Amino acid sequence: MADLALPSSYPKAVLFDLLTALLDSWSVWNRAAGSEAMGRAWRAAYLRLTYGCGDYVAYETLVEQAAVEAGLPASAPAALEAAWLELAPWSGAQASLGALRPHCKLAVVTNSSERLGRLAAALLPVDWDVVVTAERAGAYKPDSRPYRLALAELGVDAADAGFVAGSGYDLFGTARCGLRTYWHNRVGLAPVPGAPAPEIESPTLAALPAWAARFGATSEQARSGAQQ
Missing domain, CATH: 3.40.50.1000 (HAD superfamily/HAD-like)
Known part of the structure; x- marks a missing residue:
């Protein structure tokens, strides 16, 4: 027993x-970026920023900074947020x-x-x-x-x-x-x-x-x- x-x-x-x-989240980022390659580059930049940030900075700000680093249009972060529930x-x-x-x-x-x-x-x-x-x-x-x-x-x-x-x-x-x-x-x-x-x-x-x-x-x- x-x-x-x-x-x-x-x-x-x-x-x-x-x-x-x-x-x-990768698929949603890729769609907002316009392609898988650009989405991967954007996400990689975002990961570097968030994991190197330490004290909290507005998440949306880091997403925008990462988009700039990846060479994406200013509309990409808004497209990501609009698709968040997807x-x-x-x-x-x-x-x-x-x-x-x-x-x-x-x-x-x-x-x-x-x-x-x-x-x-x-x-x-x-x-x-x-x-x-x-x-x-x-x-x-x-x-x-x-x-x-x-x-x-x-x-x-x-x-x-x-x-x-x-x-x-x-x-x-x-x-x-x-x-x-x-x-x-x-x-x-x-x-x-x-x-x-x-x-x-x-x-x-x-x-x-x-x-x-x-x-x-x-x-x-x-x-x-x-x-x-």
């Missing part, structure tokens, strides 16, 4: 990047969230404004326990403040939580906070130089439920190995 006193192997919470790990979940996102929901708390930690972040989070049929935006945290990832705010509001220690990243930049912040990380590298981004390795890197979310289900057991194995 199973020992019902054994703790669950699931983490107490799983935190998610939103705009790259769960939602296909953001669609990646295949497997809803199934993975549904598999996790009975076992752990779920949270979003996203580099966006409060208004746009809330709108995007609501596109997924999930009763989020916590939604933290860069605006509310006062800083952009990979600064530790957004992750730590989410953990504090969840009432969960970093050792008892996992993070699902969408960009390699997140790995700097999750490593600093002690969050084990699953990198959903859907579009095949190159690793960011100097970034710590994730625990898992996958082009899909298919392995996420199993990773979460053995989370506690893996932690226990790691601790046992360290003590030997």
Whole structure:
């Protein structure tokens, strides 16, 4: 008979990047830019700006600056915002969230404004326990403040939580906070130089439920190995 006193192997919470790990924002950016090549260039410039920003600067301002860097017309940022509600979940996102929901708390930690972040989070049929935006945290990832705010509001220690990243930049912040990380590298981004390795890197979310289900057991194995 199973020992019902054994703790669950699931983490107490799983935190998610939103705009790259769960939602296909790439397609929306590409359409607003006029082509995949221009959209990729715009998005790359945006990622550099947000992840290098630290203290919060208006998200919309950084999107506009990135458009200028990428050589896009001034109309591109407005086109992106107009299409914001067209953001669609990646295949497997809803199934993975549904598999996790009975076992752990779920949270979003996203580099966006409060208004746009809330709108995007609501596109997924999930009763989020916590939604933290860069605006509310006062800083952009990979600064530790957004992750730590989410953990504090969840009432969960970093050792008892996992993070699902969408960009390699997140790995700097999750490593600093002690969050084990699953990198959903859907579009095949190159690793960011100097970034710590994730625990898992996958082009899909298919392995996420199993990773979460053995989370506690893996932690226990790691601790046992360290003590030997």
